Amino acid sequence: MDKILLKKAFPQWVKKLQAYRIYAPSKDEDIWTYETVTTPEDIDLEFLTTALSPKKIIFPQREVYLEFEKADEDNPKIKEILPDDDPTIVFGVRPCDAKALTLTDKVFGGDFEDVYYWKRRNQTILVGLACNTPPSPNCFCLSVDGYPHSTEGLDILLTDMGDKYHVKSLTKNGEKLLNLAKSLFTPPKTGDKKDLQKIHAESEKKIKRQIKNLKKVPPKLKGMWDSPFWDEEAMSCLRCGICTYMCPTCHCFDINDEVHSSVPLKGQRIRTWDTCQFPDFTMHSSGHNPRPDKASRLRQRIMHKFQYFVEKYANYQCTGCGRCITNCPVGIDIIQVLDKVRDYGS
Amino acid sequence: MDHNAYIPKLAKIIEIKEEVGGARAIKTFRTQFLEDNGFSHQSGQCAMLSVFGKGEAMISISSSPLEKDYLQFSILKMGRVTSALHETQVGDIIGIRGPYGNSFPIEKWKGKNLIFIGGGIGLAPLWSVLNTALGKKQDFGNLTLFYGARTSKDVVFKQELEELKNKMTVHLSIDVEEPDWEEYVGFVPLNILDKKPSPKNAITITCGPPIMIKFVIQNLQALGFKDEQIYTTVENKMKCGIGKCGRCNIGLHYVCKDGPVYSWAELKNLPQEY
Numbered sequence: 091m092d093k094i095l096l097k098k099a100f101p102q103w104v105k106k107l108q109a110y111r112i113y114a115p116s117k118d119e120d121i122w123t124y125e126t127v128t129t130p131e132d133i134d135l136e137f138l139t140t141a142l143s144p145k146k147i148i149f150p151q152r153e154v155y156l157e158f159e160k161a162d163e164d165n166p167k168i169k170e171i172l173p174d175d176d177p178t179i180v181f182g183v184r185p186c187d188a189k190a191l192t193l194t195d196k197v198f199g200g201d202f203e204d205v206y207y208w209k210r211r212n213q214t215i216l217v218g219l220a221c222n223t224p225p226s227p228n229c230f231c232l233s234v235d236g237y238p239h240s241t242e243g244l245d246i247l248l249t250d251m252g253d254k255y256h257v258k259s260l261t262k263n264g265e266k267l268l269n270l271a272k273s274l275f276t277p278p279k280t281g282d283k284k285d286l287q288k289i290h291a292e293s294e295k296k297i298k299r300q301i302k303n304l305k306k307v308p309p310k311l312k313g314m315w316d317s318p319f320w321d322e323e324a325m326s327c328l329r330c331g332i333c334t335y336m337c338p339t340c341h342c343f344d345i346n347d348e349v350h351s352s353v354p355l356k357g358q359r360i361r362t363w364d365t366c367q368f369p370d371f372t373m374h375s376s377g378h379n380p381r382p383d384k385a386s387r388l389r390q391r392i393m394h395k396f397q398y399f400v401e402k403y404a405n406y407q408c409t410g411c412g413r414c415i416t417n418c419p420v421g422i423d424i425i426q427v428l429d430k431v432r433d434y435g436s
Numbered sequence: 437m438d439h440n441a442y443i444p445k446l447a448k449i450i451e452i453k454e455e456v457g458g459a460r461a462i463k464t465f466r467t468q469f470l471e472d473n474g475f476s477h478q479s480g481q482c483a484m485l486s487v488f489g490k491g492e493a494m495i496s497i498s499s500s501p502l503e504k505d506y507l508q509f510s511i512l513k514m515g516r517v518t519s520a521l522h523e524t525q526v527g528d529i530i531g532i533r534g535p536y537g538n539s540f541p542i543e544k545w546k547g548k549n550l551i552f553i554g555g556g557i558g559l560a561p562l563w564s565v566l567n568t569a570l571g572k573k574q575d576f577g578n579l580t581l582f583y584g585a586r587t588s589k590d591v592v593f594k595q596e597l598e599e600l601k602n603k604m605t606v607h608l609s610i611d612v613e614e615p616d617w618e619e620y621v622g623f624v625p626l627n628i629l630d631k632k633p634s635p636k637n638a639i640t641i642t643c644g645p646p647i648m649i650k651f652v653i654q655n656l657q658a659l660g661f662k663d664e665q666i667y668t669t670v671e672n673k674m675k676c677g678i679g680k681c682g683r684c685n686i687g688l689h690y691v692c693k694d695g696p697v698y699s700w701a702e703l704k705n706l707p708q709e710y
Contacts, residue, residue: 155442158488165470165529166488170443201693202678205440315707342682345442345675349489357489359442364681372673372683375493375515378646380672380686380709390685398688 093257093275101130106271114181139226143187143338160355178214186409188243190338215263218244228412233301238293311397320385326420327384331365333414444531446470455592461513466506478539479565480697486531493517494674498560500567510560536677540565549577555644584609584624625651635661663701
C-alpha cells in the first residue's frame with residue numbers, strides 16, 4: 091500500500107505508537123547509533139551510516155541465556171532467561187541492514203530455531219528509510235543484489251520527498267502502524283509516483299563504489315584455498331575483528347558462564363558476539379588451531395560470505411553497507427579484495 | 437519455538453572410573469538424567485556437558501544407544517570444563533544438552549566385516565558404535581579392533597578390552613617398548629600394516645589424534661581399502677552445537693551438525709581445517 095505522509099505530521103504518527111518501544115538513529119558526537127526514544131522530536135531521519143546495524147536490537151552484543159544457582163547440598167537450579175515481551179519499532183532502518191536481517195534469519199532459523207533471536211525478531215517492526223544519497227562513501231549495495239530503495243526485510247519503506255515521505259507499507263505489521271493514525275496518510279498523486287521513481291533511479295546513480303562481475307567470485311574462491319593470495323592480503327591485518335563486529339550479517343558468538351558468587355554458587359550463562367578474526371576463536375583446548383594465522387582467518391571471512399553462504403543459501407552474506415571498509419584501521423577493503431579474487435591468476 | 441535448544445537438562449553422575457592417571461588423565465563418567473526427557477542418541481553423536489560456573493564442552497557419547505540405563509562419557513582432562521569435570525564426585529549434578537551431530541551409518545554396514553581403529557582417547561567415540569555392533573553381532577561379519585596408546589598406562593577401558601578379547605579380535609599396541617608388554621609395539625598405523633586386515637567386504641572406522649588418522653588412512657589405502665570403506669570422526673572447537681555460533685566449520689560444513697562422522701570419500705573433498 092502506497093501513501094503520503096507530510097513531514098510535519100510525522101510527530102503525530104509517532105505519538106500514536108506509544109504502545110511500542112521505539113528505536114531510532116541518534117547522534118552522539120560524530121557517531122550515529124540506534125537508541126530508544128521517548129518523544130517524536132528525538133527521531134532524526136537525516137542520518138549517516140550508524141556504527142552498528144539494528145542487528146544489535148534483535149541479537150544483542152551480550153545477552154543472558156540462563157541463570158544458575160546452587161546452595162549447599164541442593165541440586166543446581168537453572169532458570170531460562172528470555173527477552174522481554176515489549177513490542178518494538180525501529181525507525182530509520184537502511185535497506186541494506188534490513189536485508190542483512192533476512193540473512194541472519196536463515197542462520198538462526200532452520201532445524202534448531204534460536205528462541206532468543208526469534209522472540210525479538212517477531213516482536214520488532216522495521217520502518218526503513220530509502221537512501222536517496224548514500225549514507226557512506228563506501229556503500230556498494232548494488233553490487234550484492236541490493237538497492238538503496240530495496241524493501242526486502244522491511245515492514246514499511248519511507249522515502250524522503252522534501253516536505254513529505256512516500257510511505258510504502260509492505261506487511262501486515264506495516265499496515266497496523268499506518269492504521270493507528272489513518273487520517274494522516276493520504277493516497278499519492280500521479281506526480282508523486284513519478285517523483286518517487288525519479289528519486290529512486292537517481293539514488294542508484296549516486297552509489298560510487300562497486301564490484302564488477304561479483305558472480306565470478308564464488309566459483310573462483312573454490313579453487314583458491316591454498317593460494318598465497320591470503321597471506322598477501324592479510325599481511326597488514328591487526329586481527330582487531332572490527333570488520334566482523336560492525337558487520338550487519340556476521341552472527342558468530344561465544345557462550346560463557348559468569349560467576350557472581352562462588353559459595354553459594356550463583357551466576358549466569360551469557361552469549362556475546364565473537365569473531366572469526368580472533369586466534370582463539372577456533373583454538374582447541376589442546377592448543378591445536380585449525381586456523382592458526384591471519385591468512386586463514388581472512389580466508390574464512392571472505393569464503394564464508396562469498397562462497398559457503400552462497401552455496402548454502404544462494405545469497406551473498408554481505409549487503410554492501412561498507413562498514414568493514416570504513417572502520418578497518420589498516421585499510422583492508424573488501425571491494426578491492428573481491429576485485430583481486432575475481433582477477434586472480436588471469 | 438517452545439523448545440529452547442540452549443537449556444541443558446540436569447543429570448546425576450552415578451559412576452566415575454579413573455582410566456588413566458597423571459598428566460593425560462582420563463576418567464569415564466556414567467550419568468542419569470534427573471527427569472526423563474526423551475533424550476535418545478545414535479552412535480557417533482555428541483552431547484554438550486555443563487559444569488555450572490565453568491561452562492560447556494562438547495563430548496562424544498561413548499555408551500551405545502542399546503544401553504538405556506545411563507549415558508557414558510570418557511573425558512581427557514584438558515581445558516577449563518574437562519578439568520572441572522575431573523573434579524566432580526559421584527552424586528554431583530551436571531547439565532547435558534543434545535544429542536548433536538550425525539551418526540555412524542551402521543544400518544548400511546549390515547553383513548560387512550567391521551574394523552575399528554582407535555588411538556588414545558579416540559576409543560571413546562568408537563566405543564559406542566563398537567558396542568552397538570557387538571549387541572547386534574548377528575547382523576555383521578567379523579568384528580576387529582585395533583587400539584593403541586602411548587604407554588600401557590595410557591590404555592583406556594583396560595578391563596573391558598580384556599573381556600572384549602573373548603568376543604572379537606583385538607590388536608593392542610603401545611608406542612614404545614615396555615618390559616611386560618606382550619602385544620605389538622609401534623604406532624597404530626604400523627600395527628595395521630603388520631596385521632594386514634582384508635578390505636574385502638569390510639568397513640573401517642577410525643578415531644584418534646589427527647596425525648594417527650592421517651597415517652591410518654594412508655596405510656588402509658595401501659592395503660586396498662577404498663575411500664568409501666573408511667569412516668572417521670572430526671572434532672573442532674564448538675560452543676552452540678547447533679550450527680549457529682560459527683566456529684567449528686570445515687568449509688561449508690558445520691562439524692557439530694553435519695559431522696562429526698565422515699567417510700573419507702566425503703572428508704577428502706573438504707578443506708584441511710580441523
